[in-house]
Amino acid sequence: MRILVILSFLASILNAQQFTISGYLSSKESGEKLIGASVFDEQSKLGTVSNTYGFFSLTIPKGRVNLRFSYVGYESKLFVFENAKDTAINIEMEEALNLKEVEVSAERIERIEQESQMSIVNMPVEQIKALPALLGEVDVLKAVQMLPGVQSGTEGGSGIYVRGGGPDQNLILLDGTPVYNVSHLFGFFSVFNADAINNIKLIKGGFPARYGGRLSSVMEINMKEGNMKKIRGEGSIGAIASKLTLEGPIIKDKSSFIVSARRTYIDILAQPLIRAASSGGEDVSTGYYFYDLNAKLNYKFSDRDRIYLSAYMGDDKFYYKMRPYSYLYDGVLYEEKNDAHLAWGNITSAFRWNHQFSNKLFSNLTATYSHYDFNVRNYQETIQTSDTGVLRNIMGVEYLSGIDDWAVKLDFDYLPSPNHYVKFGAHYTYHTFKPGATSYQLEVTGVTNIDSTSGADNVHAHEMALYVEDDWKLSDRFKANIGLHLSGFQVENTFYAMPQPRISLRYLMWGDWALKGSYANMQQYIHLLTNGGVGLPTDLWVPVTQNIKPQKSDQIALGIAKTLNNRYLFSIEGYYKWMDGLIEYKDGASFLGSETKWYDKVESGKGTSYGVEIFVHKKTGRTQGWVGYTLSFTDRHFDNLNFGKSFPYKYDRRHDLSFVFTQKIDSLWDFSMTWVYGTGNALTLPIERYLGLPNNDGYGYIYPTEIEHYDEKNSFRMASYHRLDVGFKNAKKTKWGERTWSFGVYNAYNRQNPFYYYFGYDRNNNRALKRVSLFPFLPSVSWGFKF
Amino acid sequence: MKKYIALILSMYLFLACEKVESIVDFPMVPSKLVANCEMNEDSVWMLQLSKSLSVLDNAEIKKIDTAKVKVYEDGQLLEVLQSAGSEGLYFGQSKPKSDKLYRISVDGVTGFDSIYAEGRLPEKAYLKDVESTVIDSFYQTDDWGYSYGYMDVEFTFTIEDNPNIENFYGIRAYRLDTFYLDIDSTQLEVYKQYLSLEFDDPIFEESSSWNLLLLKDAIFNGQTVKVKANTYYYDYRPGVNIYFECISFNEAAYLYKVSYATHLNVANNPFAEPVQVYSNFENGYGILSGMAITEKVMPL
Structure with a gap:
């Protein structure tokens, strides 16, 4: 020091x-x-x-x-x-x-041509909150999905796929802490409550050296710190959820807090209907809810020292609970209990200490904890009481998986002169992976007593990184951000290390048009085993092993950018990304139903993605919004999948277009509208059926076999996706603050967008391919308040 | 007022939960010829010919018995297989030999492109030190006169593998049993009852298909492989023979069997990735596979 x-x-x-x-x-x-x-x-x-x-x-x-x-x-x-x-x-x-x-x-006006870096988007939270939303629930990630270069998964999902990368390749940081599962309700909502958020930054390429550990994007989400001046509150009551945020000073201008909570209440509303529908005397309780809670405290010791303590906690739970009930049959008293659930959730917390060593040297020490777990449980118990004694039958199955991270980071900002902005630091993370364990409990009084756990053992790993970068103004026209990220990963007896060079260049051409180029090499030491695109909590985080190598990518990008007419941030970027060490489930593999270890279920392969993105963004004035267009090509190549032939990535999307518009009509009314269009996702479907070799069933019978023939992997395209959402807001000052009525329509022209496909039968009993759509024309209304 | 709120809420929930299904235009692809032929040096040539149907077609798959099916050996026409009726079966006079390259072509069917495939018979597996041990057995006859029981058997064996080429194997075991053709019949038919098998060491296991364990040679070249067989049958009788088979497959046969077994396993699993079944007939579907069986009789 x-x-x-x-x-x-x-x-x-x-x-x-x-x-x-x-x-x-x-x-x-x-x-x-x-x-x-x-x-x-x-x-x-x-x-x-x-x-x-x-x-x-x-x-x-x-x-x-x-x-x-x-x-x-x-x-x-x-x-x-x-x-x-x-x-x-x-x-x-x-x-x-x-x-x-x-x-x-x-x-x-943010001047895009001044920045040396490219492929970065800063999203004002207020702009996101002004957009129409599914069931009136504003969602940060759904707004991010409308940016060029970012693709959504399936209908309604909040998963993001950046420049051909997978959902695991996004480093999503909430106050510097990685969040592993960002989905509520299978991805229909994200875990980020917009009321608690201050700032969102998305980086798609040309990554500065301070970031590492993921291939495709970095999304920095900073929570609000809490009002230092006075107590403020904000909240809303919507159709499926309500939320409340409180913030204020603990000691004015020295210390503040913010607490924000959100919960759905579908389960509470539906409970009377479920009870009424259940028959046979069982008292059944079933439903689904999610909640999340954000909290932050900060304390300013002096202008040189300040500490922050922030935390997030959120859970999703589907549950089925049959309250204990009993009945008498043939002189035996039977008492039965049944309890099943599917639950997942994150906990993150961060402690940060800002210290200003001098007027040119600023440091931040961060200690974080991140936890994600998923579990499915089914427990049944029957007690039989008779003259001869008591017999207890228990059958329980539980599947658990998750990940725990403890991390410490020390980052410095050093500004020796206006021409240099140097950042350097060190990061260390201790990971504990819990890649899927199934426990069985079987007990029959006096007969059996089994309590066992099978599946993969916990794996501990150490991840570390050193970095240095300089945002260097070489001349009035030429600026560069040059850096090196050196990372290492120790798991069991294997150590991986990789220097990752990064460079972004900007040259100001005639008329202040900026020509920008970048190269970034990225390395990722953790993988996500995923079965589908529905943001399933069953997705499994796993580390690299001796045989499963790290994911790597090299990305180059070239583009031009300029702030037009002092209002519009305009950019065109082309990119090409090579990826290696990607993993996919082997054909036929699945997360459940097998005792096979996860690393025996996967294949490693490569991928490429390239495309062009056009973006025009207006962040100021009464009319705001953006237009984004992406033309992209993404494929995968695995030696042991698709018989070694390249195939399109599931989210290979040729065209992606988004139009986002908000208008302040007058002091009371705001109008907003979004329209999105995307080429349909790629899907593997059978196209023909034919006879295979006859089979012997093992008991002497020979059966003809019928095979469904799948063409090339992901060779079928779902129908294109497009949707118009419209919203109005009426905000009025009141004696106590402000109240807002928000009216919205999701899918205004009732487009039947595909969610999934399956083969069924039509009215004439002919086999037919059926498309299932989830969200039709869906109005919403919510009431909000601020004080 | 409460009523109106409840009504609006119910409508809202109803709308939100609606799942809309619609029929999608799906391309009806033209049918192709489908040929399946398992080469085995112990059997004469036999091929089954049929045609594929669109996955949307409800009709029963039709066999084809009007085609010209030619077998070429090292580039020379060996014979033309003869149709044996409506089941789409074609038979030859000769048997395939090892070290020869065979090509089968099928043409002469109106409206279909001709199809063809090539393949060789694999080398027979050389087995040594095949041993069996009965781990546990149980047998009794009940009051009704029915006998039942079970037997756990462990087999150990060594495959002497040619290290210069990639080899593919299948392991299975069976016993011979009898059954009456129909309820009035007095004549017993003999059939092979295959035993359920599992490898003692999971590293050998590649896949399994219909009581057949499949493995590649890459991981066990020259090693001794242990296989456990477990079986349970109602009419178990001590003293029967168990027939232990090691089948050497060519690559096409192996790929077909592995992919078909996985295809079948995941047919109704929405979480599993779909599986393509391997096919090696050009312009059509089906498999020209090759196998050579080495069998050991194990009196137990």
């Missing part, structure tokens, strides 16, 4: 005629830190942006400065002063409420 301080000191000597202005940027209304806000000196034309904790540092020459602070949705601030010494300055910015289109220049 001492070395860093000395380095910082030496740098300041070398820049003797320069002084550093540093500090924090936050919202005046809530005290919430502003991430990625721009700090720009109009005199020297030098600038920087605030980091994840709102910290900025800008070293500029001695003399007069015109320092402008700006951030999307906030009124910009200009400070004019003489730069004659190092200055610490904390800026509170005011929200730009009800800005008219012509006044938009007062807001800060």
